[in-house]
Amino acid sequence: MGAPSNSPSSNQTGAPPLNPSEARARDFLAQGRWRKARDEFKVLCKIDRAKYLPLLIQANVGLTREMLAKGLVSEAQPVLAYLKTIAAPAELQSLELEFALKSGDGGRQIACFIPLLTAPNAQLSDDEKRRLADQLVVAFQPIDAALPDAARLAVEVGAVQQALQAVAAEQYESALTGLRPLPQSSLVSHWRLFVKGLVAFHQGDRDKAARCFHALPANSVPGRARLSYLVWLGEPLVSGKTTALRDEAGATFCRLVGAPGADRLIREAEGHWRAARPFEMYRLLRKNLGGFPSEGLDWMGTLTRFCFHCLFVLPFEEAGDYAAALGELADAGKTKSETELKLILRALCLFYVRDGSPEILNSEWQRFIGLVHHSKKPNPRLAAVAYDWLGSVLAKPPEGPSPWMAAQRRPAFLSEAIEALRKSIELDPENLAAHLHLVEAYRLGHNHSERNRLLDDMTQRFPESKAVLVLAGGRCLDRKAYAKGAGYFARALALDRLDPAVPDALVTAKLLHAQQLFKERRLDKARQLFDGLAELTLDPPGNLVRSRWALQLRRGLLEQLLGDASLAGPWLAEARAASPSIAAFLVFAQTLELLYASGHKSEGSFEKEFVRLCQSPVKGSEAVVLLRLHEYWQRCEQPAAEQQCERMIDRFLRAAAKSVFQRDDCRQVAELIRPHSHFSAGLAVWIKRGLKQDARDPLLRFYQWQHQRDAFTTPGATGYRLQPLLDEAVRRQDDHAGKLIRKELEAIKAHPPRPLPPPFEDEFEDVFSEDPGMEGDEVLDNLPPMGPEGDGLAQGIIELLRNASEAEIKKLRRTRPKGMPEMVFDAILNAVRQPLPLPTPSKPPNQPKPPPWADPNQLDLF
Amino acid sequence: MNPYLVLGVSQAADDKTIRQAYLHALKGASPDTNPIRFRELNQAYEKIKDETCRNQYFLFNTDCPGDSPEDAFIKHVRLQGIPKPLAWDSLKEMLRNCAKS
Numbered sequence: 001m002g003a004p005s006n007s008p009s010s011n012q013t014g015a016p017p018l019n020p021s022e023a024r025a026r027d028f029l030a031q032g033r034w035r036k037a038r039d040e041f042k043v044l045c046k047i048d049r050a051k052y053l054p055l056l057i058q059a060n061v062g063l064t065r066e067m068l069a070k071g072l073v074s075e076a077q078p079v080l081a082y083l084k085t086i087a088a089p090a091e092l093q094s095l096e097l098e099f100a101l102k103s104g105d106g107g108r109q110i111a112c113f114i115p116l117l118t119a120p121n122a123q124l125s126d127d128e129k130r131r132l133a134d135q136l137v138v139a140f141q142p143i144d145a146a147l148p149d150a151a152r153l154a155v156e157v158g159a160v161q162q163a164l165q166a167v168a169a170e171q172y173e174s175a176l177t178g179l180r181p182l183p184q185s186s187l188v189s190h191w192r193l194f195v196k197g198l199v200a201f202h203q204g205d206r207d208k209a210a211r212c213f214h215a216l217p218a219n220s221v222p223g224r225a226r227l228s229y230l231v232w233l234g235e236p237l238v239s240g241k242t243t244a245l246r247d248e249a250g251a252t253f254c255r256l257v258g259a260p261g262a263d264r265l266i267r268e269a270e271g272h273w274r275a276a277r278p279f280e281m282y283r284l285l286r287k288n289l290g291g292f293p294s295e296g297l298d299w300m301g302t303l304t305r306f307c308f309h310c311l312f313v314l315p316f317e318e319a320g321d322y323a324a325a326l327g328e329l330a331d332a333g334k335t336k337s338e339t340e341l342k343l344i345l346r347a348l349c350l351f352y353v354r355d356g357s358p359e360i361l362n363s364e365w366q367r368f369i370g371l372v373h374h375s376k377k378p379n380p381r382l383a384a385v386a387y388d389w390l391g392s393v394l395a396k397p398p399e400g401p402s403p404w405m406a407a408q409r410r411p412a413f414l415s416e417a418i419e420a421l422r423k424s425i426e427l428d429p430e431n432l433a434a435h436l437h438l439v440e441a442y443r444l445g446h447n448h449s450e451r452n453r454l455l456d457d458m459t460q461r462f463p464e465s466k467a468v469l470v471l472a473g474g475r476c477l478d479r480k481a482y483a484k485g486a487g488y489f490a491r492a493l494a495l496d497r498l499d500p501a502v503p504d505a506l507v508t509a510k511l512l513h514a515q516q517l518f519k520e521r522r523l524d525k526a527r528q529l530f531d532g533l534a535e536l537t538l539d540p541p542g543n544l545v546r547s548r549w550a551l552q553l554r555r556g557l558l559e560q561l562l563g564d565a566s567l568a569g570p571w572l573a574e575a576r577a578a579s580p581s582i583a584a585f586l587v588f589a590q591t592l593e594l595l596y597a598s599g600h601k602s603e604g605s606f607e608k609e610f611v612r613l614c615q616s617p618v619k620g621s622e623a624v625v626l627l628r629l630h631e632y633w634q635r636c637e638q639p640a641a642e643q644q645c646e647r648m649i650d651r652f653l654r655a656a657a658k659s660v661f662q663r664d665d666c667r668q669v670a671e672l673i674r675p676h677s678h679f680s681a682g683l684a685v686w687i688k689r690g691l692k693q694d695a696r697d698p699l700l701r702f703y704q705w706q707h708q709r710d711a712f713t714t715p716g717a718t719g720y721r722l723q724p725l726l727d728e729a730v731r732r733q734d735d736h737a738g739k740l741i742r743k744e745l746e747a748i749k750a751h752p753p754r755p756l757p758p759p760f761e762d763e764f765e766d767v768f769s770e771d772p773g774m775e776g777d778e779v780l781d782n783l784p785p786m787g788p789e790g791d792g793l794a795q796g797i798i799e800l801l802r803n804a805s806e807a808e809i810k811k812l813r814r815t816r817p818k819g820m821p822e823m824v825f826d827a828i829l830n831a832v833r834q835p836l837p838l839p840t841p842s843k844p845p846n847q848p849k850p851p852p853w854a855d856p857n858q859l860d861l862f
Numbered sequence: 863m864n865p866y867l868v869l870g871v872s873q874a875a876d877d878k879t880i881r882q883a884y885l886h887a888l889k890g891a892s893p894d895t896n897p898i899r900f901r902e903l904n905q906a907y908e909k910i911k912d913e914t915c916r917n918q919y920f921l922f923n924t925d926c927p928g929d930s931p932e933d934a935f936i937k938h939v940r941l942q943g944i945p946k947p948l949a950w951d952s953l954k955e956m957l958r959n960c961a962k963s
Contacts, residue, residue: 010911046953070866072930078954086887134961135961137957138957138960138961159957164957165950167947167953168947168948168949168953169949169950170946170947173931198947201944202944202945202946202947204944217936221957221960221961222957222960224960225956225957225960230937232936232940232945234936234940250949251959252956253936253939253951255948255956256948257939257942257947259935259939262935266931266932266935267932269931269932270930270931270932273930281931285931295873297864297866297867297872298875299938300938301864301936302864302867302927302928302934302937302938303931303934303935305864305926305934306927306928306931306934308925309923309924309925309926309927311872311924311939312926313926346921347924349922350922379917381913381914381917382917382920384920385914385917385918385921389921389922437863493934494926619908719938821961
């Protein structure tokens with residue numbers, strides 16, 4: 001009974017005019033306000049039953065359908081019962097069927113409709129027929145075969161039911177065989193697909209199962225039942241906004257996987273998670289699941305892991321709030337179980353490891369270890385790993401306003417770190433990582449005797465560890481035990497012949513030993529040592545430790561200065577011939593001579609020759625080799641050699657700028673010179689000259705920008721300066737320049753520099769240039785405002801200088817922040833020291849020099 | 863995912879048991895036929911292959927088992943292997959509920 005073709009309120013032409021009551025009733029009917037329409041027509045029927053009864057039936061049918069659509073099945077029942085008293089049965093067949101389908105009370109009621117399914121002239125659509133047939137199946141009751149035309153349907157429905165039962169009993173073959181005779185034209189043929197899908201699913205044929213399930217009509221009963229199986233198969237059924245475990249599919253899914261009833265809870269937890277309320281999610285699960293939190297491998301354990309590990313994937317602020325809420329729970333002693341406390345402590349310690357207080361970390365992690373010890377059977381190795389981690393974290397130098405500051409600071413909790421690391425070693429003497437961390441902690445604490453003792457012990461305990469042997473060897477070189485150090489390096493080399501740092505270290509140790517022997521006038525032994533280096537010698541000239549020319553030069557110089565000068569000539573001549581350039585030979589020779597001739601006056605013959613060389617035209621490309629030499633001396637931490645090298649390279653750069661040089665030379669040199677370094681001025685001359693030839697060269701302009709910018713350039717200003725250079729590089733198809741500029745722009749976007757408008761360095765210099773005679777306090781008073789970060793940096797420098805010994809001051813001056821003029825450093829030093837008496841040096845003058853051996857990759861000769 | 867679940871061993875399993883489970887699982891997941899599973903198994907085995915690794919995993923693992931609680935739950939049950947069919951009564955109830963919806 002569909003909607004009337006004409007509007008019920010329309011009055012046909014020539015019909016008598018409607019009375020107001022009828023017009024109102026027809027309007028209600030037209031608007032779909034069935035209840036109002038029904039009430040009006042009920043009254044009108046009493047006046048003219050023949051005229052208004054069809055309209056009353058129509059209103060009641062509309063009302064019933066509306067109720068069924070809303071799921072109000074029980075409310076629809078009396079309306080349908082009333083309809084049966086006023087309408088012909090044929091008119092109500094479709095409505096009664098719909099009611100039966102909605103009520104889900106298949107069985108007896110549905111059986112009444114069997115004739116509708118079998119009659120060739122039935123008025124039902126295919127969809128309605130299928131729904132009706134589904135109801136017959138899920139009624140799980142036998143169909144009376146005596147009904148007209150019901151015999152065949154009864155057999156087919158029975159076969160489906162038996163197949164489903166066979167699946168439940170894991171009799172898959174029988175399930176499939178039972179459905180084989182089912183014809184394609186059958187009203188329940190789609191159930192065969194469902195059963196096939198179920199069998200494939202439980203037999204592990206995921207593809208076939210997915211195929212069968214996907215082929216099912218969506219609005220059929222099996223079409224809805226398949227959803228939980230498709231969730232398991234990982235089919236993308238749900239969009240990002242909806243949940244997979246919804247409705248019956250969720251309930252079935254949970255029942256299927258042995259977690260009946262979990263769907264509601266997980267759905268709710270999912271809601272909290274999506275609404276960015278992680279602690280609410282945790283609280284919900286904690287309240288409703290008895291065994292939560294759990295460390296087990298069941299689904300509750302997985303949810304527990306999710307709740308604690310999500311801390312590490314949440315946005316920082318959200319994670320911080322969540323961690324704070326968990327912390328409050330633990331602090332208030334309201335944890336549900338020891339397991340919960342343990343899990344909270346672990347998660348919080350790992351979460352706060354970067355930003356939290358080391359003191360709290362120390363206590364909370366130890367509390368966690370205690371709980372682990374209590375809940376599990378004692379496991380010393382586990383505890384050793386835990387203490388090792390604690391020690392290594394506590395021994396990390398605190399982060400300062402700048403990396404330079406951080407490197408100067410002693411960890412505040414070094415003694416606690418050492419204690420934790422010792423405990424770790426005590427619990428598990430085979431824990432190599434703890435040993436290595438303890439060595440580092442001793443180094444940071446300048447506890448050299450303990451460090452040496454530990455390293456000696458480690459070489460016995462871990463004779464097969466390259467890292468230990470290299471560390472021990474390096475430490476031996478620090479104590480001038482060169483032969484012993486060489487022995488360790490030789491053992492390390494035997495363990496790993498592919499690591500180039502180890503032979504470099506071995507040659508370094510032997511060279512130092514040879515130098516010592518020359519000084520002791522044990523010349524034959526020293527020469528034997530040099531002869532023994534043959535197998536470790538390299539032909540390429542780039543390696544300044546092991547290349548043939550470098551070794552020949554060292555030997556020649558040692559002979560000349562400390563041995564037999566008559567033997568030096570051939571060695572020096574061979575070295576000169578094999579060197580990458582005369583300039584490189586002269587600079588290296590001059591710097592080495594400075595070191596080897598300590599205590600004697602250097603003749604400076606190499607420098608004189610170098611000065612003469614610079615007066616003639618020199619090749620710009622040679623500057624690259626010289627800059628690598630300078631890098632080498634920097635790594636060796638030999639300030640005298642480094643300064644000598646700087647003087648000579650500066651001279652060379654200025655000489656080369658006057659000669660003809662290629663743009664490629666300029667590129668290579670510029671990439672080796674860090675902005676605001678000693679050679680920036682020399683490079684500026686090169687760039688200026690290059691730009692005279694091509695004023696728009698993007699690469700040279702980029703280098704110019706790089707070496708001139710101040711430390712507080714804002715990202716906006718950087719983009720403003722660099723974008724035209726990038727455009728020019730693209731126009732010229734200069735890939736190298738384009739790559740460099742893009743990289744810089746991306747770096748600035750990712751890590752914008754401190755957005756402080758005052759140009760710190762410029763103003764700093766202005767202060768001094770205007771009044772160089774200011775006293776220290778005045779200097780500090782006249783410093784420009786630096787903002788919170790600048791204040792932190794200055795405060796840190798002041799604290800460091802106040803407590804530093806003379807030896808440390810020397811080192812601090814040498815390694816001061818890049819861009820800080822030496823006079824500024826001295827002015828700060830004076831200002832800091834004036835009100836206080838100068839601290840007496842508390843350590844011997846040869847005290848702590850950071851070991852170049854700590855990192856095997858930085859091993860170099862000095 | 864949790865390596866114990868991936869390899870199907872208990873948290874108290876020793877090196878030998880874990881290796882056996884790993885080799886057994888590898889039989890059905892060669893790098894050619896099922897590279898994803900192969901990688902998953904390798905990663906899981908590396909995490910718990912010996913006591914040191916297991917201790918490290920126990921103390922410092924922070925891998926999230928899913929993108930959301932529901933995702934974690936579904937991934938968890940998938941790791942458990944194919945479930946047994948629903949019991950006959952549960953199946954009937956499920957189908958009847960589907961008929962009503």
